[in-house]
Amino acid sequence: MRNIGRICARNLLVGTFMLTLPATTLYAAGMGGGGAAPAPSTNVPEFDAAAEYRKGVDALQAKKFAEAKRAFDRVLRVNGRDGNTNYLAGLANAGLDDYKKAAKHFDKAVKADKTNVQARQQLAISHAKTGDAAKAQAELDALKQQQAACAETCPQAAALKSAVSAVTSAMGQPQARMDTAPGLLFQSAAAGDHAYLDAVGMINEGRYDAAIAELQKAKAAFGAHPDVLTYMGFANRKLGRFAVAEGYYREALVAAPNHKGATEYFGELMVERGDLAGATKMLAKLDAICTFGCAEADELRRWVKAGHSPVS
Numbered sequence: 001m002r003n004i005g006r007i008c009a010r011n012l013l014v015g016t017f018m019l020t021l022p023a024t025t026l027y028a029a030g031m032g033g034g035g036a037a038p039a040p041s042t043n044v045p046e047f048d049a050a051a052e053y054r055k056g057v058d059a060l061q062a063k064k065f066a067e068a069k070r071a072f073d074r075v076l077r078v079n080g081r082d083g084n085t086n087y088l089a090g091l092a093n094a095g096l097d098d099y100k101k102a103a104k105h106f107d108k109a110v111k112a113d114k115t116n117v118q119a120r121q122q123l124a125i126s127h128a129k130t131g132d133a134a135k136a137q138a139e140l141d142a143l144k145q146q147q148a149a150c151a152e153t154c155p156q157a158a159a160l161k162s163a164v165s166a167v168t169s170a171m172g173q174p175q176a177r178m179d180t181a182p183g184l185l186f187q188s189a190a191a192g193d194h195a196y197l198d199a200v201g202m203i204n205e206g207r208y209d210a211a212i213a214e215l216q217k218a219k220a221a222f223g224a225h226p227d228v229l230t231y232m233g234f235a236n237r238k239l240g241r242f243a244v245a246e247g248y249y250r251e252a253l254v255a256a257p258n259h260k261g262a263t264e265y266f267g268e269l270m271v272e273r274g275d276l277a278g279a280t281k282m283l284a285k286l287d288a289i290c291t292f293g294c295a296e297a298d299e300l301r302r303w304v305k306a307g308h309s310p311v312s
Contacts, residue, residue: 013129049078049255054189060088065095077257079224083112085118094122099129117143117156121163125170133171140167146168192221199231208235226256234265237272245269258289264296271303279304 056071072089079085090105106123109116123159124139147160199214212235218228233248244267252262267282283304302310 049075049224050222056088060092063095065092068092069096075223079251081112083109083116084220085223090122094126099126100128107130117159117163121166124167129168136171189221192218196228203231203235208238211235222294224251224255226252226259226262230259230262230265237269242269242273260286260289260294260296264300267300268303271308276307
């Protein structure tokens with residue numbers, strides 16, 4: 001893997017100024033993890049799922065629930081399983097008093113992250129609103145089990161106590177209006193950029209678990225941004241989580257079909273899995289995208305020729 005520490009350090013130094021720059025058409029570079037790492041807020045994908053996500057967040061904060069719902073629905077076409085987007089989509093539907101749809105989104109958010117206290121809280125309340133007391137009770141029981149395991153010492157202790165209280169109250173007063181703006185799970189664009197650039201630096205150092213944690217923060221800020229998804233795939237791939245990595249690469253390529261970094265990395269993953277035919281197709285795609293050649297195509301060509309991860 002080519003180290004990009006100097007480039008990342010430069011980006012971190014200028015990160016506070018990036019939000020004032022015009023958007024570019026660059027994407028997260030490939031080359032086995034190397035290349036420039038422009039901040040996601042300055043890097044606009046072909047289908048700008050990141051912009052749609054921010055539009056949804058802004059609309060939700062302004063209580064423009066129909067507008068928020070439309071934005072999150074578009075984002076979910078790219079990344080339908082994303083827990084944070086489903087959580088926010090659930091809040092948008094709850095704001096429109098459509099608690100059945102809200103429950104579906106909250107359920108997906110919980111399935112994506114069973115420790116997501118806020119999503120489980122809103123799922124339970126949505127069930128209470130639709131009159132499904134049994135499902136509401138099941139989610140309340142799950143929250144109480146988490147609370148018991150926490151024993152008031154875990155970082156989520158306060159959130160669990162608040163959630164249990166809110167759900168209990170909602171079950172007793174199902175007609176009361178839901179609070180549609182509790183604990184929004186998103187970051188500002190500046191915070192998202194900072195987390196992303198930190199993550200790329202951690203990838204250079206081989207700290208893949210730590211990088212994933214920072215990339216999750218960037219995902220909370222930008223949603224299905226192909227640069228973030230590409231590096232999520234890369235970090236998981238380096239940890240041997242090939243199926244997870246493939247999922248992120250595919251999501252990145254739905255958001256930006258000609259994303260060079262995602263195409264290269266997906267091809268490298270195919271080589272690692274022994275799928276040289278698939279990797280060759282990815283290489284052909286890169287050659288078509290890069291009319292005059294590009295580093296991503298050159299790097300993947302090395303992988304295909306070697307038939308395994310080449311020694312740098």
